[in-house]
Amino acid sequence: MTKNVNSKSSTTRRRLSKLLREGGELITVERAAEILGMSDEGAAKSLARWCDQGWLARIKRGLYVAVPIEADTTGYSLEDAWVMIPELFEPAYVGGWSAAEHWDLTEQIFKDICIFTARPVSRRNQTYHDILFVVCHTSPDNQFGTKPVWRNDKRIWVSDPSRTIIDMLSDPRSGGGIRHVVDCLREYFKSDYFREDLLIEYALKLGNGAVFKRLGFLASQLLGDTHPIVAICKTHLSKGNSKLDPTQKADKLVTKWRLLLPANFQIENDRI
Structure with missing residues (x-):
């Protein structure tokens, strides 16, 4: 126009x-x-x-x-879509795969932006200005483990690396699926971000028992059964069985972790 x-x-x-x-x-x-x-x-x-x-x-x-004077509203897009987040979703933070990208825990590039908000969520997928936001609801009490970043003049909260991992283990969809979550976890374990104490603290605060099952099992595969975090996770297992990825059919039970795996699920055998 x-x-x-x-x-x-x-x-x-x-x-x-x-x-x-x-x-x-x-x-x-x-x-x-x-x-x-x-x-x-x-x-x-x-x-x-x-x-x-x-x-x-x-x-x-x-x-x-x-809209910049040299631009046309037809097809015009923001240079940084993150600046919309405070107005659209606060109290909120960038999490999941988007936070994993921010902290260089993945080389995969996602067009969509993953958001955790304390506002009521009527639709998981919300599009604004041609940007798809995948919106996850979280309680106000669970907005911990975040760090501020500045985009233009906007302060935006992003889950720190450890909170990013815990969120993705709590809901693998927010991490782009369990296989991508495993890749991010591998990079996290290799990085200077790896903090056993923060992982356990955040998992306890979040209160999802499946997190310890998934973290313990994956840590045993990536770090070995003797790593201290594996033993800690074993002490926090909740009753009953949980799926490694709730979105997938799972019929293979790992008894000691009370975890159901998809039949074809495997992790590359290259421990860190």
Whole structure:
């Protein structure tokens, strides 16, 4: 869409210039009202009009992104999709495969962004501005083990490497499936991020008994049965059997870990 400059009054141009200068890349109705000194209703109408004229692109109701003057709203995308996260999902953090990418625990590149939020989640897959966010719900009490990163002027929380591993073991879907989780765990064990104490602390806080079964079994395969973390995991096994990956059919029981594996599941025999 071509930006229509001539149709704007001088007052409108001044308001638009002030908004683009002070509003940042993402603009809410409330922020626009504050900057322009008008009501929320008036700001909403102005934002909608400027969106129609091509100065802004709509992400969702009440949230817009400023479009560079040389760009066209048709097909325009943010340089860094992470900047949308605070407005869309806070309280939230980047986790799962997206955090694994951030910490270089994987070489695999994911287009979609994995988010953990304390907000109610009605849909797991949510698309904004042509970006797919895969959204996992977590309680406010479980928003621990995160670190802040800055993208433009936005502070975004990311699960630290140990919390990333625990989240992926709790829900392998958030890690892109169990085989990718194993690859990330292998890299984690090799890295300076490996902290036995943090893994155990986070697993206990999260309170999902299946985490200790999966962690203990995979650690025994990757690090050997004599590694201290294997013994610690054995002391925290919950009753009953759990699946290594809840999304897969599993009929092979590893009795000592109370863990059901897919029949064809194997780990490369190259211990760290």
